[in-house]
Amino acid sequence: MAFISCIKEQDIPTDLLPPASEFDKIEALDTLKAFGFVKGHISGALYDMYRLVHTAIQNWLKHREEWEYWNEKSLRQIAKIFPWSWHNNRTV
Structure with missing residues (x-):
């Protein structure tokens, strides 16, 4: 959640999320x-994070002084x- 709060809250691809096994990513997102x-x-x-949750x-x-770190x-x-x-990685 901390990672997502530092990026735009809409249209978040799972590939952008921090490194983890595919199982762990799916389990975290399902939770x-x-x-x-x-x-x-x-x-x-x-995925989208609700704006109120994002804020x-x-x-x-x-408040916890972790904003810059994240x-x-x-x-x-x-x-x-x-x-x-x-040119060779334009599709990414």
């Missing part, structure tokens, strides 16, 4: 869906997933 924190798209490849987690991280961690993950825009 978040069961508690009503996120919802999945019909295609099953994208609440951001405020909680700021922003840096999220930025590193995004940089790893989305490489530089060279």
